[in-house]
Amino acid sequence: xxxxxxxxxxxxxxxxxxSYRRTRLGEAFSxxxxxxxPVAGIGALAADLAVPVAWTPYFAxxxxxxxxxxxxxxxxxxxVGPVSFxxxxxxxxxxxxxxxxxxxxxxxxxxxxxxxRGQAPAWLELRxxxxxxxxxxxxxxxxxxxxxxxxCEVSYEEDRVVLRQGGEPVARLDGGPVERxxxxxxxxxxxxxxxxxxxxxxxxxxxxxxxxxxxxDVTSDATERxxxxxxxxxxLFTLTAxxxxxxxxxxxxx
Numbered sequence: 405x406x407x408x409x410x411x412x413x414x415x416x417x418x419x420x421x422x423s424y425r426r427t428r429l430g431e432a433f434s435x436x437x438x439x440x441x442p443v444a445g446i447g448a449l450a451a452d453l454a455v456p457v458a459w460t461p462y463f464a465x466x467x468x469x470x471x472x473x474x475x476x477x478x479x480x481x482x483x484v485g486p487v488s489f490x491x492x493x494x495x496x497x498x499x500x501x502x503x504x505x506x507x508x509x510x511x512x513x514x515x516x517x518x519x520x521r522g523q524a525p526a527w528l529e530l531r532x533x534x535x536x537x538x539x540x541x542x543x544x545x546x547x548x549x550x551x552x553x554x555x556c557e558v559s560y561e562e563d564r565v566v567l568r569q570g571g572e573p574v575a576r577l578d579g580g581p582v583e584r585x586x587x588x589x590x591x592x593x594x595x596x597x598x599x600x601x602x603x604x605x606x607x608x609x610x611x612x613x614x615x616x617x618x619x620x621d622v623t624s625d626a627t628e629r630x631x632x633x634x635x636x637x638x639x640l641f642t643l644t645a646x647x648x649x650x651x652x653x654x655x656x657x658x
Contacts, residue, residue: 405455407637409434409448415635416446419611420599420643428489443525443599455483457637459597460497461528462507463546468494471508474545475500486510500541502532502593508546526644527598528575535579539565542577596632597641604629604645611635611643 406412409432416422422436422443433447444459465471468486475482475498483505485496493511500506532538539558542548548556548567557568565577601607608618608631615636622631630644 405458405460406446406448406639407457409446411636412446412448415611415614415616418614419607419616420601457635457639458505459595459639459641460505460507461595461597462495462509465508465510465546468496468508468510471510471545472496472498475508478541478544480541480545500532500538500593502538504530504532504538504593504595506595525597526600527573527642529596529598529642530575530577530594531596532577532579532593535565535577536560538577538579594640598630598644599641601643601645604631604643607643607645608633 413422413424413434413436416436417424420438422438424434424436424446427433427435427445432449433445435442436444436446449455472482472486479501481499483497483499486494486508487496488494489511493509495507495509495511497505497507530538530542539548539560543558548558556574557571559566559568564579566573567575567577604622611633612618616633618631618633619640620632622629624630624647627647628644629647630642632640632642634640
């Protein structure tokens with residue numbers, strides 16, 4: 405959700421190399437592509453819907469209405485929908501009991517496109533108070549670990565829940581104290597999206613030059629380096645790059 409489509413397109417086009425195509429949803433919405441592969445959607449609807457500018461993950465479900473009922477039954481909140489789209493499919497914008505916002509989508513999903521693979525976002529991360537409780541909620545609502553063909557596997561590792569598809573990690577549910585939530589929106593329960601870039605330093609420099617800012621130090625593990633940023637409208641996201649690429653540098657917590 406963005407306030408101005410053109411501004412968002414210019415920012416993410418420069419930072420992560422996306423191009424864009426219009427959809428049948430109207431002039432306020434576009435699909436971002438990388439090497440002609442769809443990566444994300446940007447809709448200039450934040451002001452109209454009175455919602456914060458933010459990246460929101462959408463999870464595929466077989467039946468959006470049934471999934472929305474499961475959200476309500478487990479004390480989640482339905483913000484919008486489910487609604488039908490002229491292009492096909494039904495969607496709803498919802499939140500879990502801790503207030504983390506996500507979407508559900510009933511409709512066509514390409515079999516060879518998903519988080520963690522190819523040009524798609526590299527990783528989804530839920531920052532919440534209790535990862536185990538969150539796993540119970542999402543497992544029931546989204547039917548994780550049901551044994552269905554193509555479904556996900558869930559494991560509990562070092563106070564976090566890891567979601568895998570086909571053995572590859574696609575999401576992580578991190579639990580822990582969120583006492584700073586009242587004064588720091590970055591600490592509130594929320595879903596966080598990680599986008600891949602080939603060169604972290606170059607991407608961060610582009611982001612800062614276009615009005616974005618870093619909100620964390622650069623962090624690394626054995627294979628990757630990443631840093632959290634806000635775009636010019638305030639939406640939080642993370643850039644991640646292979647460890648062999650140039651360092652970002654200059655990223656300090658704010």
